[in-house]
Amino acid sequence: MTRDEKFRVKRRSARRDLWRQFSSIPALPLKIALLSAYIAGAVYVQGKQEAVDAFMETLILPAPLVEAICDNLLRSYLLAGVIAFVVLLVYPFNRKMVTDGCLQIALTNNAGETPTLLRVRRDKEHPRVKIWELNNPSIPLKMWEDKQLAIEAAFDINVVSVDFGKSTSRIILKFVPGRNVLPKHIVWExxxxxxxxxxxxxxxxxxxxxxxxxxxxxxxxxxxxxxxxxxxxxxxxxxxxxxxxxxxxxxxxxxxxxxxxxxxxxxxxxxxxxxxxxxxxxxxxxxxxxxxxxxxxxxxxxxxxxxxxxxxxxxxxxxxxxxxxxxxxxxxxxxxxxxxxxxxxxxxxxxxxxxxxxxxxxxxxxxxxxxxxxxxxxxxxxxxxxxxxxxxxxxxxxxxxxxxxxxxxxxxxxxxxxxxxxxxxxxxxxxxxxxxxxxxxxx
Ligand SMILES: Nc1ncnc2c1ncn2[C@@H]1O[C@H](COP(=O)(O)OP(=O)(O)OP(=O)(O)O)[C@@H](O)[C@H]1O
Ligand SMILES: [Mg+2]
Missing domain, CATH: 3.40.50.300 (P-loop containing nucleotide triphosphate hydrolases)
Structure with a gap:
């Protein structure tokens, strides 16, 4: 694969990832509910502008930031919404760390693409265990297994299991944070x-x-x-x-x-x-x-x-x-x-x-x-x-x-x-x- 081709593949994958990132946050009904609540909030905020203006006039010397927000209530509300959306996009926050780690241990496909972290959660049955759900860019499960030691060293974890998720394009990595967490001596009871x-x-x-x-x-x-x-x-x-x-x-x-x-x-x-x-x-x-x-x-x-x-x-x-x-x-x-x-x-x-x-x-x-x-x-x-x-x-x-x-x-x-x-x-x-x-x- 030439450098140009690799670059194009990466750019297309980045776009797809962005969409996946959004689509993996909450389920569709929840997304619609959130969007509806957001729009309803905007209408409500706009309706309250006059009341807030009247209230502001009663204040002596309000802080400049508070004054700016209150003067532009709807704009501030929309801006807060955009910021929340961006935060959701970059969540989970250690996405970059995971991508870099995968690059360092060469856990990539032929085009040099790394897995991306989609979700982080705790295992309900085993509270010590964390679960990473990753997007898998056609990396065979065998490679994940072969690289288990490297994964453990790169992320300072003990891998409990690694398996496909809903499809082969998802990987479910279960692990316990920290290396060598097993005691050296355990006395039988x-x-x-x-x-x-x-x-x-x-x-x-x-x-x-x-x-x-x-x-x-x-x-x-x-x-x-x-x-x-x-x-x-x-x-x-x-x-x-x-x-x-x-x-x-x-x-x-x-x-x-x-x-x-x-x-x-x-x-x-x-x-x-x-x-x-x-x-x-x-x-x-x-x-x-x-x-x-x-x-x-x-x-x-x-x-x-x-x-x-x-x-x-x-x-x-x-x-x-x-x-x-x-x-x-x-x-x-x-x-x-x-x-x-x-x-x-x-x-x-x-x-x-x-x-x-x-x-x-x-x-x-x-x-x-x-x-x-x-x-x-x-x-x-x-x-x-x-x-x-x-x-x-x-x-x-x-x-x-x-x-x-x-x-x-x-x-x-x-x-x-x-x-x-x-x-x-x-x-x-x-x-x-x-x-x-x-x-x-x-x-
Ligand atoms: N579960 C354990 N936890 C901590 N220490 C252990 C444990 N099992 C064995 N050891 C330590 O290792 C030593 C050697 O254990 P053991 O005799 O079972 O080894 P082995 O594999 O049978 O060796 P060999 O092949 O020479 O017979 C024990 O004397 C003990 O000090
Ligand atoms: Mg023995």
Whole structure:
């Protein structure tokens, strides 16, 4: 596009913007009402001129400005109307700042046009959240998403969401003003426990608690480099699962340092790989058993079954803190490869069918190895959470480099959810907070 063409496009857009600005202020009926009131006001003011003149004569030495206004009542009224109109046109007042910011971060279309701010309002449901409605000059949503970090830095905000408005020519940008508004430490309180079964609270996001409903997204893949807070978050989820009456199974090949004795009393722990195959086989068998049970009574999921059946079935949660330890085939001999193949096949059955039968996987990893978790298991781990990570690990967990880009190197307990929600997970005292739970499955 030549400079002349760009200039012409910009001039036409500026004219259109001016009209849009006016048309976006109030709705049409309100505009007509305002205009009618304005005209009626003018007629009224004109009618009062004589009375005001008579009043002015009674005053000794009125201020020159007051005198001028009173002498030209109608003109002053009309002038005030024009000023109000112009103010409405330039509203919202930080339009220019937004345009400049977009230019600085190259958030423009091919003709170099930037989005323009049309309206600013507060989110009624979340008072901390502000909403910008912007005119979008054919900038793809992907570009808005890719530039999220730059937008946050340019306007000193935390983006909560960015989406099209009524049409693709409008963008709705929700944000919380100020950077890094999430606290570095949030201590768990029992009141954070969600009353809904089987909703687990992950942490605190910009607009409130961030949760995952295992009844609809049954399995979780949790990633992050060492020290990012994976184990703390994993245990937070398991603690809530216990509180909600689930049976928890933990594979821990790190010598038990992450799971003190309080866990051993409440959960079925597994420290040996041979044990693990037995455990996963038990879970896969339980899945088959439940499948037959549900089939007999014509139920399609655990909640339905528990409603109609006298015996209640518990949800079963299997957690592995470093899944790379059990699935890594590099350097393995044939016997071990076969063993890993068996583990994979059991995990795969649970990953594919676990949702309906209330059997869940929470797998954590810090290894940036794309081939470690077989595709069939990976695609069924619908809830993806990534803490501080390099771009390879972030790509593996979230299918984007967002965690590497958005979470600082010092952050602990700060995570990004697959839908782009940032949150700070809770810290809790595992010696006092663990709820009663049981373990009955025969492996
Ligand atoms: N939610 C949190 N809020 C504040 N600090 C946290 C949080 N989670 C973890 N931390 C801090 O980070 C430290 C490391 O956490 P954690 O052991 O969970 O990391 P990790 O990702 O499991 O590391 P590794 O991969 O080495 O096992 C904790 O000892 C704690 O001090
Ligand atoms: Mg850990």
């Amino acid at each position: 029992d009141e954070y426990l969600s009353p809904d079964s089987f909703v687990l609270t992950l942490g605190e996001g910009y607009i409130g608690p961030v949760t995952v409903d295992l009844a609809s997204i049954p399995h979780i893949l949790l990633g992050g480099s060492t020290g990012s807070g994976k184990s703390v978050l994993l245990k937070l989820l398991l603690m809530q699962s216990l509180h909600k009456g689930a049976e928890v199974y933990i594979a821990d090949f790190k010598g038990g340092v992450d799971f003190p004795p309080a866990w051993h009393e409440r959960c079925r722990m597994c420290f040996e790989e041979d044990d693990l195959l037995e455990l996963l086989t038990g879970l896969a068998d339980e899945l088959e058993r439940r499948k037959k049970l549900f089939g007999k009574v014509g139920c399609s999921n655990l909640d339905e079954y528990n409603k109609v059946s006298k015996t209640q079935l518990k949800r079963l949660v299997f957690a592995c803190d470093e899944v790379a330890e059990i699935l890594d085939k590099s350097g393995a001999d044939k016997k071990r490869k076969d063993q890993i193949g068996l583990l994979e096949s059991k995990l795969s059955i649970i990953a594919r069918q676990g949702r309906a039968f209330g059997i869940h996987l929470i797998l954590a990893t810090q290894r940036p190895d794309a081939n470690l978790i077989p595709g069939q298991i990976r695609t069924n781990l619908g809830c993806r959470i990534c803490g501080r990570a390099d771009s390879i690990l972030s790509q593996i967990i979230l299918d984007s480099t967002a965690a590497a880009d958005q979470i600082s190197k010092e952050a602990r307990g700060r995570f990004l959810l697959h839908d782009g929600t940032m949150f700070q997970s809770f810290l809790f005292d595992e010696t006092t907070t663990l709820g009663a739970g049981g373990n009955s499955i025969q492996a």
